[in-house]
Amino acid sequence: MISLQQHAKRILAHSTKPRLRLFCSNSNETLWASNQVLQNRIESALNHKAKISTVLEQWRQQGNNLNPTLVRGILEKLRDTKRFPQALEVSEWMVERKMCSLVPEDYTARFDLVENVLGFEEAEKFLEKVPENLRNESMYTSLLKSYAESGNKDVDRAEAAFKKMRELGLLLKPSPYSYMMSLYSSVGNRGKVDEVLREMKENNVKLDNLDMAKAYLRVGSKREAREMLVRAEELNDPSSYEELMRLYGEAGDSGDVYRIWNLYKKTREQDNDGFLALIESLLNLDDINIAAEMYYSEYALSGLEFDVQIPTMLASGFRKHGMVQQADILMNKTLRNIRFGNKPITPFLEEWGKMGSQVKPSEFRDLIKNLQDSNKLSIALEASSWFCDQKMINLFPEDYADRLDLTEKVLGLKEADKFFDTSIPETMKGYSVYTTLLNMYTRAHQDVGEAEAIFEKMGELGR
Template identity: 50%
Template structure:
C-alpha cells in the first residue's frame, strides 16, 4: 500500500475518489444511467440489462433498439449482436421486421454471409419486409461472386412489391457499376421511374461514376443537370474526380479544371493525401502547370510525412506540362531526402530527357553514383565484354549475388553463363549450383534438368543436388522425381543437413511420413532448423494432433535460432481452438498480427462455455459460487494488447469481476503498463485506483 500511495503522490494524485466524473453503478438510479456508465467504462452491456430485469424492472424495447444502434455505429458489432440476440431470447417484445433486419446485418458483419443466410431462412415470412430483404441484398451486392444471389433476391423483392424505395436499386447499381454494365444500370433507372422512386445521392453518384468510366460525357452531363439542383442530392469527391477524368479523356480541359476545383471543395481531411495525388495527376494531364505546383505546395504543407508516391506524381505531372526545369528541382530535393530508393523516379526523369532529345542528360542521370549504386540498368553483356576479363572471380560472384538479391535474375544468369563460356576463372560446385538455380528461375525446370545433366559428375555435390531437389519440391506433380533425387542423395551420403529433409516435408504432408522423416534425421544426427520445425508443426496442426504438436514444440520449437513464422503460430492456434483449448488458442493468436477478430470470437466462445459451467455449478451448490477465471481474462487482455487492440482490451477489462480473497494484480497491471508506456496518466491512475480500492476493502 505504501508503494502504491508513493506512486500516486509521484503523479500528483491526492484523492483517488476524484479521478472519474462519470456516473457510477452504485449511484445510478435509471437504466439509462447504468448503460451510460457501462459505455463510459467500455464494459459489457448485456450484464447491465440482465441485472436490471433481475431487480424486477421492465425494459423498454425502444431503449434496447437505441443501444443496439449505438453499439453498431461505434463499431462494436460483437456487443450489438449479443444485445440483439438477448432481446429475442428473453422475449423483451414482439420482434418487428426492423429488429430482424438489424440482426441480419450484424450476423453478416460479425460471423459471415453463410450464417446470415441461415438466419434469414429462420425469419418468419410475415416479418420479411423490404428492410429485411434490402439488408440481405446489400450483403450479396458487396461482391460480384454473389451476383446471381443478388439478382434472385432483387427479383423476389419485385414480386413482393418491395421496390418502392431507392435502397435496393442502389445495391444492384453498385454491383453493376463495378462490372461497368451500363445496360443493366439504365434498366434499373427506368424501373425506378416506373415505380415513382426518386433517386437519392447514392443513386446519382453511382450513375455518374458509371458514365465517367465509359467516358460518355454527354450522358454524364445530362444526368448531372437533371439531378444536381434537387434538394438533398450531394456529390462525393471521388465522383467529381471520375468526372474530371472523363473530361480529360474527352479533351475538354476547361470542364476538367472546373470539376477538379469542385473536387477540392468536397474532399475530406482523411482523404487529403490520396486526393492530392489524383489532383496533381489530372491537372497535369489537363496541361495546368500552375495548378500542379499549387497542389504540390498544399501537399507539402498539409501532409506531414512525404513519401515516394508524392514525388513520383508531381514529377510525372510536371513532365506532362513540359516543365522539365521544375521537375529537375523537385528531383534534386527527393535525391537529398532519406527515402527508400525508387528506381521509377530517376527513370521517369530520364525518359523526360530522352523525349526532348536530351540523351546525354538521360545517360548521365542513370549512370550517376546515386542510381548506379542501387541498381544496374544498362544491358549486362556489353559491360561484361568491355571489362569483365579485368574482374576478379570474387567480383564476378559478388555481381551475380547482387543481381540475384535485387531480383534481376535474367542478368544474373547472363553473368553466370558468360563466366562458364569464357572460362575466365575456375568454376566450383557452388558456381554450378548458382547457375542451376538461375536457369530454373529464368528458363524453367526442363532447361534446368538439361543443364544438370551437363554438369561434371565431380561437381555434383550437396549444393547442386539440393538445388535440383528444391525445384522438384515445388509441386506434387514432381514427387516421383523428388523421391528419386532424395534417394540418390542418401546413397551419396549427402543427407547430413536439414534442407533436404525440409524439402521432402513440403511434399509429404501426412503426420506418418513426418515421423518417418524425423527418425531418419535422428539417425543421421541432423537437428531440425527453423524451416523444418515450422513445416512439422503445421502438419501436426492441420491434423489436429495437439499432443504430438506440443511434444515436438517442447523438444525443438524453443531451440537456439529457431523462429516460428506467423502462419505456423496461426495454424497451431487453430488446432488448439478445434481441440477445445481456447485459452491456449487465444494466447497464440496474440502473437499473430491481424488476428484481433479470432481472439474476440474465441473469447466470446470461452465466456459462453464458462456461463454454462456457472449454471451447472449453481445447480449443484447452494447459492452462487463464482467460477474463478482470472487467468482467462489475463490471457485475452495480454493478447489484445500485443495486437495493439487497446480498446478491445479495455472492454474485456470492463467485464472482469475480481473473485476470491486476493486480487490478481497482473490483470490491471497489463493495462497500467500499456497506459504508462503511452503516457496516458489519467488511465494509468484510474488503474491504480482499482487496485487500491479492492485492496483496502479486503
C-alpha cells in the same frame, strides 16, 4: 526511499481512475441521464471484455426498468461505435427474453449484424427464418447490397431477391436498382444494366444524375457518364461540387475538374474535403503538374487545419511518376508542419519512411512531442507506435517511455501494462520507463504494493 513510498501511498489514495466513455450525451441524453448506473456497468463490461447481456440480465433481475426503447438504444450505440459482436449479443438476448414484439427494423438490424460478425452465408440463413410478412424493403435492399459488394458476385441469388421485391411491390426506391446495376456492371453485363434502367423508367423511379453517372462509369461508359454529370452541374447545387470533381476525375478531363473547382470557390468556403476531391481527381487524370500547382499555390496558403491525407496523396503521385526528389521535398516540409488534424497519419508516416537515409529521427521525435503538447494524444500514440516499430531507427528507453505513457492515456492502464510486459525489450527498461510506469499507477489509483515494487526497481537502477 521510505519517504518516497509514503508520498506514493498518499497520491494513490487520492487519485481517480479514468473511465472509457462509450455513451456520449449527443443523443438519448435524457434516457441515459436517468440510467447512469446502467451506463457505467455497460462501460465497465466493455472495458473488461465481459458480456453485455449479463449486465442487462442482472439489471433486470434486480427489479430495474428495462424497456424495449432502452435496449434498442443500447444496441444502436454499440452499432454506431462498431462494436458489432456486442451489438449482436444484445440483439440475441432481446429476442431470447421476448422483450417486445419484433418489427421489420429489428430484423434488418439483426441481418446486418449477423453479416458483419458471422459472415454473409450465416446472414442468408438468418433471412430464411424471418417471417415473410416481416421482410420489408430495407431487408431485401440490404441483401442486394451484400450481393453487389461481396466477392463471389452471386448474380442468380441477387436476381431471385430482386424478383421477390418486384412480386411484393417493394421496388419503389432507387437503391435496389442501383445495387443490381452495380452487380451487373461488375460482371461486365451492359445489357442487364440497360434493362434495369428501362425498368426504373417504366416504374417512374428516378436515380439522380450523379447516380446515373456512377452507373455508367461502372460499365466503362465515360461519354454517357459525362453527359449525366453535365446535367447535374446545371442544377447549380454547391453541395454536389466535391462529388462532381471526383466523378469528373473518372469521366472527364482536368478542364472539367478545374471548372467545378472554380464554382466551388465562388459558392462555398474552402475546406480540406474540397482540396482532397480536387487533388485526388487531378491525380486520377494523371495531371500531376496541375495537382502540384494547386497544392502549392492554393492549399499550402489556405490557412486550413493541416490534413496529412493531402500531401501524402500528392507525394504518392510524385513517386508514381518517378518524381522522387519532389516527393521527398514535400514530405520533409510536411514533417515540420505541426498543425496536424485528427485524421490518421499512418499513410503519411509510411510515405515519409520511403525517404530512407534522409529521415531525421530527431525531427520525428519533435513531431510526437508537438502532437502531445497539442493534446492530440491518439495521433501521437499512432506516431509513436509507428516510430518504435521501425528497425531503421536506433531507439532509446525514452522512446518506449513516451509510447508507454501515451498507451495508458489513450487505451488505459491494462493495455499499457500489456505493452510494458510484452513489447518493451528488457534492455530498454531504463529509469525513464519505470518512472512512467510509476506515474501510470499513481494516476490510475492502483495497487500500492505494485508502486513500491517499481520504487525498488528504480533503486536497483542506481537512482
